[in-house]
Amino acid sequence: MSLSQNSVIARSRAVYGRSLTVDDISRLCAMTSVSQAAAFLKNTDRYGNVLADIEPATIHRGQLEALLDKAVFGIFDSFRRFDLTESRWFFRAIVSRLEAEQVLIAVQGVADGSTDSYITALPAFLIEKSGIQLLELGRAQSFADIGRILAGTRCGRILEPLLTEAQATGKVNIRECERRLYTDYYLACMKSLEKNCRGSAKTELKRAFLKSIDMKNVVTCCRMKAFGFTPEAAAAQMIPFRYRLSREAVEDLMKQPDTDSIRRSLEQIGFRTDASAQFAAVEQLTERISLEYFRRTMRLSRNSSTVYFCLIECLENELRNIKTIIEGIRYGVPAGGIMEMLVI
Amino acid sequence: MGIEKMSLISVEGDSSRIDKALLTCCESRSFQMTEAPDRNGSAEQNPWSAIYEKLRSTASALGMKPELRSCSGLTDAPPEELSQRVEALSSGVRAIQKEHEEMAASIRELRQTEACVQHLLGLDVSFQDLFSLKYVKARVGRLPADNLQKLDYYADRCIHFIQYDKSPEWVWGIYLTPADSAEFADALMKSLFFERIRLPDYLDADARTSDEILKHAIDDEEKLDEQLESQLADYRNSHQEEIMTLLSALKTLSDCFELRKMALISGGRFSFSGYCPARFTKQLADSLGSIGGVQVVIVPVNPKKPPADVPVKLRNNAVFRPFEMFVKMYGLPAYGSFDPTPYVAVTYCLMFGIMFGDVGQGLVVSLLGLILSKFTKNGLAPIMTRIGLFSAAFGVLYGSVFGIETLITPFFHRENVWRFLGYTKQPENIFQAATSLLIAALMIGIVLIVLSMLFNTVLNFRRRKFGEALFSVNGVAGLVFYISLVAAAVGTFMFGADMFSPAYVVCLLVVPLAVIFFKHPLSGLISGTKPTEKVSVGNFIIENFIELFEAALSFLSNTMSYLRIGGFVLSHAGMMLVVAQLAGTNAPGAEITAGTVIVYIIGNLVVMGIEGLLVGIQVLRLEFYEIFNRFYDGSGKAFRPVEISFGADK
Numbered sequence: 001m002s003l004s005q006n007s008v009i010a011r012s013r014a015v016y017g018r019s020l021t022v023d024d025i026s027r028l029c030a031m032t033s034v035s036q037a038a039a040f041l042k043n044t045d046r047y048g049n050v051l052a053d054i055e056p057a058t059i060h061r062g063q064l065e066a067l068l069d070k071a072v073f074g075i076f077d078s079f080r081r082f083d084l085t086e087s088r089w090f091f092r093a094i095v096s097r098l099e100a101e102q103v104l105i106a107v108q109g110v111a112d113g114s115t116d117s118y119i120t121a122l123p124a125f126l127i128e129k130s131g132i133q134l135l136e137l138g139r140a141q142s143f144a145d146i147g148r149i150l151a152g153t154r155c156g157r158i159l160e161p162l163l164t165e166a167q168a169t170g171k172v173n174i175r176e177c178e179r180r181l182y183t184d185y186y187l188a189c190m191k192s193l194e195k196n197c198r199g200s201a202k203t204e205l206k207r208a209f210l211k212s213i214d215m216k217n218v219v220t221c222c223r224m225k226a227f228g229f230t231p232e233a234a235a236a237q238m239i240p241f242r243y244r245l246s247r248e249a250v251e252d253l254m255k256q257p258d259t260d261s262i263r264r265s266l267e268q269i270g271f272r273t274d275a276s277a278q279f280a281a282v283e284q285l286t287e288r289i290s291l292e293y294f295r296r297t298m299r300l301s302r303n304s305s306t307v308y309f310c311l312i313e314c315l316e317n318e319l320r321n322i323k324t325i326i327e328g329i330r331y332g333v334p335a336g337g338i339m340e341m342l343v344i
Numbered sequence: 345m346g347i348e349k350m351s352l353i354s355v356e357g358d359s360s361r362i363d364k365a366l367l368t369c370c371e372s373r374s375f376q377m378t379e380a381p382d383r384n385g386s387a388e389q390n391p392w393s394a395i396y397e398k399l400r401s402t403a404s405a406l407g408m409k410p411e412l413r414s415c416s417g418l419t420d421a422p423p424e425e426l427s428q429r430v431e432a433l434s435s436g437v438r439a440i441q442k443e444h445e446e447m448a449a450s451i452r453e454l455r456q457t458e459a460c461v462q463h464l465l466g467l468d469v470s471f472q473d474l475f476s477l478k479y480v481k482a483r484v485g486r487l488p489a490d491n492l493q494k495l496d497y498y499a500d501r502c503i504h505f506i507q508y509d510k511s512p513e514w515v516w517g518i519y520l521t522p523a524d525s526a527e528f529a530d531a532l533m534k535s536l537f538f539e540r541i542r543l544p545d546y547l548d549a550d551a552r553t554s555d556e557i558l559k560h561a562i563d564d565e566e567k568l569d570e571q572l573e574s575q576l577a578d579y580r581n582s583h584q585e586e587i588m589t590l591l592s593a594l595k596t597l598s599d600c601f602e603l604r605k606m607a608l609i610s611g612g613r614f615s616f617s618g619y620c621p622a623r624f625t626k627q628l629a630d631s632l633g634s635i636g637g638v639q640v641v642i643v644p645v646n647p648k649k650p651p652a653d654v655p656v657k658l659r660n661n662a663v664f665r666p667f668e669m670f671v672k673m674y675g676l677p678a679y680g681s682f683d684p685t686p687y688v689a690v691t692y693c694l695m696f697g698i699m700f701g702d703v704g705q706g707l708v709v710s711l712l713g714l715i716l717s718k719f720t721k722n723g724l725a726p727i728m729t730r731i732g733l734f735s736a737a738f739g740v741l742y743g744s745v746f747g748i749e750t751l752i753t754p755f756f757h758r759e760n761v762w763r764f765l766g767y768t769k770q771p772e773n774i775f776q777a778a779t780s781l782l783i784a785a786l787m788i789g790i791v792l793i794v795l796s797m798l799f800n801t802v803l804n805f806r807r808r809k810f811g812e813a814l815f816s817v818n819g820v821a822g823l824v825f826y827i828s829l830v831a832a833a834v835g836t837f838m839f840g841a842d843m844f845s846p847a848y849v850v851c852l853l854v855v856p857l858a859v860i861f862f863k864h865p866l867s868g869l870i871s872g873t874k875p876t877e878k879v880s881v882g883n884f885i886i887e888n889f890i891e892l893f894e895a896a897l898s899f900l901s902n903t904m905s906y907l908r909i910g911g912f913v914l915s916h917a918g919m920m921l922v923v924a925q926l927a928g929t930n931a932p933g934a935e936i937t938a939g940t941v942i943v944y945i946i947g948n949l950v951v952m953g954i955e956g957l958l959v960g961i962q963v964l965r966l967e968f969y970e971i972f973n974r975f976y977d978g979s980g981k982a983f984r985p986v987e988i989s990f991g992a993d994k
Contacts, residue, residue: 053513055539063488063537070490119497120535124490138497 008083008304012311015075016298018045019318022344028325029335029342034061037329041322047071061330062120065323070125072315077129079308089192090308095129096154096188100181102126103155104174106137106146107163111172115141143167158184179237186213186239201303208297208306210243212313214271215286217245218253222262222282225254244269259285280340287343291317317343346683348657348983349622350645353629354615357638362607362614365638366600367419368631370986374624376655377986378617379606391423392598395430399591402434405441406580410591410990418593426594433587437579444572451565458558460484460541463509463516464551472548474518481526483533485540486514494536503529596988603986619645619655619983647680654679656980664689666726674968675978682803684976688967689730691792695963697734698788699912702920704746705952706735731960742774746948747920748929749773774917782910789906790830792971793899797823800975811867814859817895818974821859826899828852860895861888902970909966912959919955923947 020028024044031037039056041047041064050071054064073094080091102122109118119138127134132153140146143166150156150163158180166172189209197205217238224234231251238250249269256262259279266272271289279285294310294317301307321342328338353375355365369375403410418426464484467474474482487495487505492515495505502525507517519538521529547554607616620628622644629640645654656676658668660683667689677683700706710732716725739745743754762770762777771777797818804813814820832843832853859866868874879887927943929936972978 053511058539060534060537062535066488066490066537116532116535119494122494124488124493127493135493135497138494 005304008079009302009307011079011082012304012307013298016311016314019314020044020046020322025321025325025342025344026335026339028322029328029338031329034064034326034330035059037326038064041068046318050074061326064326066123068319068322069123072319073123073125075315076312083304089196090305090312093185093189093192094312095126097185098123098126099130099132099134099155100185102130102134102137103132103146103150103159104178104181106140107143107159107172107177108174110140110143110146111166111174115139143172154184154188155181175237183239186241190241197305201305204297204301204303205306205309207243208294208309210241211271211293212290213239213241214243214245215290217242217250218262218266218286219283221250221253244271278340284341284343287317287320291343346659347677347679347681348659349647350619350654350657350679350983351622351625352617352643352645352651352654353620353625354617354641354643355632355638356613356615356641357635359609359612359614361635361637362604362609362616363419363597363600364635365614365632366603366607366616366986367596368635369618369628370596370600370603370988372620372624372628372631373985373987374620375628375985376619376983377603377606378619378653390598390601392594392601395423395427396591396594396598398434399430399587399594402430402437403587403591405437406576406587408580408584408587410595411588412595412988412990413585413589413592415589415593415596418589419596421593426590429590430594433583433590436583437576440572440575440579444569444576447565447569447572451562451569454558454562454565457541457543457547458555458562460486460516461543461547461551461555461558464518465555466508467518467551470548470550471543471554477523479523480520481523481529482518482520483530483538483540484518484543485538486516487533487536487538489513489515491536498532501525501529501532503532592988595990599988618986621657621659621983645679650679653981655983657983658683658685660685663730666723666730667692669723669727670964670967671978672982674972674976676980676982677976677978678980681807681980682799682976684799684972687799687971691971692727692963692967693731693734695788695909695966696731696959697738699909699959699963700731700735700916700956701738701742701913702744702747702916703736703739703752704744705948705956706732706737706739708732708948708952709735709956744917744920746944747923747951774914778910778914781913782907785906785908785910785913786903788909789903789970792906792966793902793974794823794827796971796974797826803975810870811863814870815863815866817860817898821856821863822895822899825853825856825860828856829899830903857892857896861892864888902973905966905970908962912955912962916951916955916959919951920947923951 024040028037028040031040035056035058038051038054038059042051042054042056047068050067051064054067076091076094080088102118105121106115106118109115115138119135122134122138132155133149136149137146140149143163147156147160147163147167150159159177162173162177162180193202193205193209220238221231221234224237229237231247231254234254235247235250246269249265252265252268253262256265259282262282263273263279263285266285266289273285273289273292277288279288290313294313298307298310298314301310321344324341325338328341355369357365369377400410463486471484489510489512492505492507495503503519503521505517505519507515509516519529519533543554547557549557603616607614609615625642629642632638632640645651656679658671658676660668664686668685670688670692671677671683671685697706700709710729713725713728713730713732716722717729740752741755743749743752745751765777765780767777767780774781800816800818801813801820801823804810804816804819812819816822828848832848835841835843923944926947927940929940929944
């Protein structure tokens with residue numbers, strides 16, 4: 001193992017060590033205003049720097065969330081500068097996923113005629129890191145404008161036929177846009193993984209990556225079922241990579257009436273979680289399964305790429321939790337109710 | 345010396361006397377209460393806690409740190425009277441405090457406004473002119489720097505932002521918008537997280553003048569605030585004694601009431617019990633007896649069969665007492681067992697002295713310890729005083745004063761000593777005698793290991809654990825094996841006598857190992873007990889073989905661990921050699937200059953700081969891992985007498 005690998009592992013674990021504890025999260029849930037939550041987060045190791053200049057009493061919830069996004073993105077960026085090899089292609093992957101999200105918002109904005117919301121929601125930290133003219137996308141008034149701005153980019157190539165069709169018909173198939181963009185994102189990730197990793201490191205990272213895709217596919221499959229799709233139609237909407245989620249497993253999952261039975265089905269194919277935990281929705285179940293796997297792998301793995309990948313997933317989970325808490329506080333949900341919605 | 349003998353005290357009496365009885369126990373500072381099995385004294389709400397909290401917050405507002413005062417007269421006063429006195433004291437403070445808080449908030453607000461205005465110093469138009477425009481609306485504030493680039497997108501939406509100052513995170517400025525678009529512009533800028541700063545109406549001049557106005561306003565308010573603070577200080581000075589006495593009384597009453605939770609109160613009677621060091625029982629019983637209507641029963645704790653909850657209090661003389669800290673750190677001894685503090689004190693001082701032997705440095709460490717003991721309550725300070733003296737004593741033996749080895753003649757500089765050790769002439773420095781030094785370190789280790797095993801054997805005999813005493817690794821079997829192995833190794837390798845004869849090996853090495861291997865069945869045979877669970881022969885062999893292997897390995901590793909004693913002697917000499925080299929005094933006839941003295945002082949300070957700390961830690965490691973492991977289990981519970989203390993409330 002190289003020195004660089006060791007240092008990435010050590011740094012990843014050190015960054016993970018600064019995560020909010022369950023005690024912190026309970027205290028955060030018990031807060032009664034966004035200002036209190038902001039003041040609390042301002043005093044944490046992870047978010048203290050980026051929130052140093054804010055005035056908790058007056059901060060807007062959207063701004064707080066944007067700053068938290070910025071803090072986590074800053075961690076990924078610092079890894080890119082710290083490690084010149086592995087973290088770079090991970091960073092590119094993160095940027096391209098965020099780009100895909102922004103392109104989808106822009107397309108949706110044109111479809112709804114609400115282009116202003118794109119600009120206000122656009123994460124400013126992404127603008128200079130992106131190969132797409134994200135600010136220009138905000139000026140797009142038609143699908144043709146979007147096609148022109150995206151011309152020459154990967155997203156542009158993928159969306160070109162759909163945008164042309166949308167321009168002609170005036171309607172866009174947003175779900176297909178999403179599927180194509182994310183499928184391409186995962187394909188690119190797999191390609192990078194094949195190119196940049198070797199031996200057991202590749203096997204281990206691939207396993208972690210495919211397990212996380214399996215969990216995302218479980219959610220897609222359950223949502224498709226709710227809309228009355230057949231297993232074949234659901235499979236067509238899934239990310240085209242599998243670890244344990246075979247055709248039979250998908251069929252079995254689509255037969256399950258509730259989260260508990262989905263959980264039992266998943267246990268049969270080796271995806272287990274804490275037996276005592278209760279889950280309100282299938283998303284919570286799959287995220288919990290993933291999170292437990294990432295935490296375990298991060299502690300035990302000696303492979304820097306896998307450890308870093310698990311860190312990314314854990315940080316994003318923490319961010320989702322904090323946003324859920326802030327939203328819960330904003331709408332006056334009791335602490336116990338917020339805790340039930342979290343993946344911890 | 346050793347473990348304080350304890351007695352179990354049961355107190356009973358009329359329930360009206362419970363607070364008095366509990367207070368007497370608290371004041372004695374020698375009574376640890378135990379929870380009554382059917383305790384029910386917690387049903388009532390503590391009537392004192394609210395009054396106490398009120399006065400405590402008043403004291404805190406006055407900047408007073410709670411200190412316990414004599415309050416015997418007040419504890420008998422009725423709650424109403426105490427409540428009235430607290431209210432009178434608190435209300436006097438409340439008015440000033442409220443005014444002070446409002447003033448502080450106002451100053452804080454002014455400072456915030458001033459900070460904002462300072463970001464707008466480039467603005468040379470008066471705020472009044474700016475805000476009274478009829479067709480254009482102006483908004484002052486700050487925008488997240490990230491969002492500044494997004495403003496280009498709204499260039500055609502009648503919003504003109506003028507930037508006056510910026511930091512990495514924020515941009516300060518003014519945006520102007522036509523009056524009829526103001527609502528849209530405000531909503532849009534809000535969506536970009538523009539934080540509007542609302543300036544007070546009296547700021548009607550330009551930014552620079554407004555800044556001056558604000559500065560004056562802050563100065564004025566600060567002066568007023570100082571006056572309020574001095575009023576609070578006057579109040580504090582005139583009422584300090586009264587507040588502290590009342591606070592102590594309320595704390596006493598409140599804490600005593602809380603202790604009721606551990607008592608049994610039924611049918612107009614109360615009962616509670618606890619442990620008290622035997623030498624204080626009579627005094628405590630007399631005090632409790634003097635209350636009237638309270639009966640006390642004293643039962644001495646049998647050290648051979650003590651109850652599980654009996655606490656442990658160490659009792660050592662002034663010389664050994666500081667080393668109790670190390671024993672407590674590891675865990676207190678169980679009641680009725682053996683207090684290793686004197687043993688720790690002697691071995692710790694000896695090992696530290698050997699490893700850090702220097703007259704000058706030792707005396708400095710000792711002096712530092714003495715000074716720290718005077719001015720702080722740091723538990724390490726008195727230990728430093730003692731180990732420093734041992735360090736100085738060994739320094740005399742080594743002939744080292746602040747690393748200079750020519751000032752005094754070492755005690756061991758005798759030809760016959762070195763001849764006995766196999767040297768033809770006396771070595772010029774310690775490095776030439778490194779092998780002998782390391783062997784000596786091993787010998788110290790062997791003696792300490794044997795002593796620890798002897799302790800274990802004797803203690804187990806006293807506890808009537810004959811199996812452990814006879815057949816365990818740290819019992820007679822292990823002792824025979826270890827001493828025989830060491831004797832044979834020394835005889836063979838140092839004196840050339842081949843002691844590993846078959847009879848010797850079988851009788852003194854193999855047989856003890858076999859005894860250790862069969863410890864469990866042999867122990868069962870002696871005690872007449874049968875094993876609780878059945879173990880297959882294969883499992884028995886594997887388990888005991890691994891244990892035996894580990895034990896044999898631990899003898900080797902534990903002995904080798906003591907090499908560090910010699911290692912640190914060499915390291916100390918090496919470090920001082922470096923200091924001498926840096927000072928340029930190791931060459932014959934070197935001159936002593938001011939630079940030499942400075943280098944020596946700094947060098948000695950560094951060596952004392954780094955090596956003194958390292959040696960202290962290493963010796964503690966030897967104590968805990970190599971010595972304590974063989975005979976000591978810190979399973980005792982500390983004696984915590986009930987007492988009235990502000991502790992956490994400070």
